[in-house]
Amino acid sequence: MESEPKTRSVSRYDDQWPSNKVGSAFLSKKRVMLGACASLLLVSLASLATMILYTSHTSNQIPTDGTGFLAVHNSAPHQAVDLFGPSSVLKGEPTMSFRDNLREEAQYITSWVSAGWTNDVMTYMNLIYLGLITERVPIIPEFIPSHIGGHVTPIPFGQVFDVPRLRNALRMPVLEWREVKDHNSTFIDDIGCWNVWEAVQYREAFARRSRSINDLNLDISFTKAPSWIKLIPNFEHDQHSTFWSLATLAFPSTREASLVPPTPSPKHNVSLPPDEHLLCYDYLYYVCAHQPYELEFDYSPAWRAVGQHMHWTPDLERLADDYVRIALGIEQDRDIPAFISVHVRHYDFEVWCGGVPVQECFASLPVIARRVREVQEEIRERTGIMVNHVVVTSDERNATWWREVALLGWFNPDHSKTKETYGDWYPVLIDAVIQSQGVGFVGTDRSTMSIIAARRVESWQYGPYRQVKWGLPNSDDH
Ligand SMILES: *[C@@H]1O[C@H](CO)[C@@H](O)[C@H](O)[C@H]1NC(C)=O
Numbered sequence: 001m002e003s004e005p006k007t008r009s010v011s012r013y014d015d016q017w018p019s020n021k022v023g024s025a026f027l028s029k030k031r032v033m034l035g036a037c038a039s040l041l042l043v044s045l046a047s048l049a050t051m052i053l054y055t056s057h058t059s060n061q062i063p064t065d066g067t068g069f070l071a072v073h074n075s076a077p078h079q080a081v082d083l084f085g086p087s088s089v090l091k092g093e094p095t096m097s098f099r100d101n102l103r104e105e106a107q108y109i110t111s112w113v114s115a116g117w118t119n120d121v122m123t124y125m126n127l128i129y130l131g132l133i134t135e136r137v138p139i140i141p142e143f144i145p146s147h148i149g150g151h152v153t154p155i156p157f158g159q160v161f162d163v164p165r166l167r168n169a170l171r172m173p174v175l176e177w178r179e180v181k182d183h184n185s186t187f188i189d190d191i192g193c194w195n196v197w198e199a200v201q202y203r204e205a206f207a208r209r210s211r212s213i214n215d216l217n218l219d220i221s222f223t224k225a226p227s228w229i230k231l232i233p234n235f236e237h238d239q240h241s242t243f244w245s246l247a248t249l250a251f252p253s254t255r256e257a258s259l260v261p262p263t264p265s266p267k268h269n270v271s272l273p274p275d276e277h278l279l280c281y282d283y284l285y286y287v288c289a290h291q292p293y294e295l296e297f298d299y300s301p302a303w304r305a306v307g308q309h310m311h312w313t314p315d316l317e318r319l320a321d322d323y324v325r326i327a328l329g330i331e332q333d334r335d336i337p338a339f340i341s342v343h344v345r346h347y348d349f350e351v352w353c354g355g356v357p358v359q360e361c362f363a364s365l366p367v368i369a370r371r372v373r374e375v376q377e378e379i380r381e382r383t384g385i386m387v388n389h390v391v392v393t394s395d396e397r398n399a400t401w402w403r404e405v406a407l408l409g410w411f412n413p414d415h416s417k418t419k420e421t422y423g424d425w426y427p428v429l430i431d432a433v434i435q436s437q438g439v440g441f442v443g444t445d446r447s448t449m450s451i452i453a454a455r456r457v458e459s460w461q462y463g464p465y466r467q468v469k470w471g472l473p474n475s476d477d478h
C-alpha cells in the first residue's frame, strides 16, 4: 500500500510525488549507486517476484522496511526499480504466440472490454482485483475506441495509467498484452475461456463480444459459467456476478465441477475447456462484491484495493496541467491554484430524458452553481480556505451554454485543437485527469465518468463531492 497522509491542505501541490525534474535527478543518482549491484539484484528481484506469486502464504511476509532495494523502492515510489515488471513473470520480449512467453510456474488472468472508455477502466479495475484475489498476474488489453469512433486506433492501458506505479503499490505484477504477445503478430492463438455473459443475462445467447479478441488474434472456445455466479438469481433486470463466485472457477475443485461442453471456437472450430494457465473471462464490467454498481460506494473493494492505485501517467498529468494553466491564464511552470472540478454530461444522456425537453431534463447552470457553493463551503469549513477557481469539463457543444459558464467566472479546457494535436483519445483523457485533480468535485448523477471522478477526488485530494440530479426541472431540489 502507498502511504498517503490522512490530512492534506487544499493545495494539491504540497503532497505530490516528486515532480518530474526532481524525480529524475533523484533517480539518476540512485541508478549510479545501484549500478554496481544491478545484475545481482535483478536475479534476486525476479526470484522474489516469482516467490510472491507462486507461494500464496508468503505474500504478507515481504519485507517492507528492508535495507536493500525495497528501501530504495520506498523512497523513490514508482520508478526506481520495477520489481514486479514484465521480466519478473515473462520469458522475455513479446512473442508471436502468447503461450511462448508465459512461464510454466506462473498463472495469469485476462478479460476484454466493450462498454465505453470509463466503463472499460472500471472493467480493468475488476480484472486486476480478480487477479489479486486469485493470485494470478493480470494481463490488460488496450482500450478500444467504442465511444470514440471505430476508425480510432486503440490506446495501450500503459499510455493512460502508470503501470509501474500501480504494480509497486499492489506489490504484484501487472502486465499489458503488448508485453506478452507481439502487437503485430498475426498468429491466431486458440484458448478456452469462461463465458460469464450468458450466465448473467437472458437476451443474448453468446459470450460478450469485443473487438479486443480480434485485435489480439485469439480464437476462443467458450464454456458457459454456472448460473450460480449471478448475484440475483433469475433476475433479468440485473447482470452482476460477484468477485468470489468468479474466483472459485480459478481453483481446480470448483472448476472441475463446473465444466460443461464448450462451444467450438469460431475460426479453428476447436473445443477447449477454460484455460488454467491463462484464466480468461469474456466480460468483467458487471462484477461486484456485495451490490450492483458498487463503485458508487465508499467501501468498493475494487476501488480500495486497485482503482485508487491506478494513477495517470506523468506525461498525461503534465498535459492536463498545461490545459488547466492555459484555461486559468497561468504561465507555464507556475503552480496551479486549487480548483473545484465540474463534470457536466449531456449528449449521450438525452435518451434517458424520455419526453422531457432537454432544457428541462438537464440541470441548469444555477442548479450546478448551488452544488459548487456547497462543495466550496465544505472545503472552507474543513480547511479555512475558500476555493474560488472552478474548472468545467463537459461534452456540451452549444456555444451559448459555454458563454454562460464563462459568465459565472468559471473556466474550461480549450479542446478546439486537442484531437488534431494529440489524437481522438485526448479530449476525454485530459478531462478525466482534470476532474480527478479538483480539491472538490461536482458531477452528473448516474454518469460513471462522474462516479469514478468522485472516487479519485475523495482518495487522492481528500475532497468532498456532489452529484447533480437530473431528469426533471426540480430533480436536484434539496
Ligand atoms: C509493427 O509494425 C509496424 C509497421 O510495420 C512497425 O512500425 C511497428 O514498429 C511494429 N510494432 C512492433 C511492436 O513491432
Ligand SMILES: *[C@@H]1O[C@H](CO)[C@@H](O)[C@H](O)[C@H]1NC(C)=O
Residues within 6 Å of the ligand: 264, 269
Ligand atoms: C467442427 O468440428 C466438429 C467436431 O470435430 C465437426 O463435427 C464439425 O463438422 C466441424 N464444423 C465445421 C464448421 O468445420
Ligand SMILES: *[C@@H]1O[C@H](CO)[C@@H](O)[C@H](O)[C@H]1NC(C)=O
Residues within 6 Å of the ligand: 398, 399, 400, 401, 404
Ligand atoms: C444552447 O444553450 C442555450 C443556453 O443554455 C439555450 O437557450 C439554447 O436553446 C441552446 N441551443 C440549442 C440548439 O440547444
